[in-house]
Amino acid sequence: MAIKIMIRRTVSSEKAQILAPLMKKLRALALEQPGYISGETLRSLDQPGTYLVLSTWKDLASWNAWLQSPERSEIQAQIDALTGVPTHYEVFSNS
Numbered sequence: 001m002a003i004k005i006m007i008r009r010t011v012s013s014e015k016a017q018i019l020a021p022l023m024k025k026l027r028a029l030a031l032e033q034p035g036y037i038s039g040e041t042l043r044s045l046d047q048p049g050t051y052l053v054l055s056t057w058k059d060l061a062s063w064n065a066w067l068q069s070p071e072r073s074e075i076q077a078q079i080d081a082l083t084g085v086p087t088h089y090e091v092f093s094n095s
Contacts, residue, residue, distance in 0.1 A: 004057075040055075
């Protein structure tokens with residue numbers, strides 16, 4: 001069963017231009033991962049510097065493999081250093 005991942009990140013306005021290329025790198029790498037279906041990145045109009053990524057995966061195992069991959073972990077560490085807090089992930093499925 002397909003799952004959706006909600007990823008929320010917030011940075012200051014001046015750091016947003018550093019965050020965007022890192023998120024693009026993650027998307028490019030995710031496109032190559034087994035089980036990746038689609039993704040969408042949204043930028044908040046009400047809260048500048050807040051981004052929401054909606055990612056769809058074939059199953060939880062595919063997502064977990066990507067979540068634990070060294071390539072993703074390296075970029076994610078840069079993002080977390082930039083934001084100053086760990087990225088928040090939520091996993092959803094159709095009920």
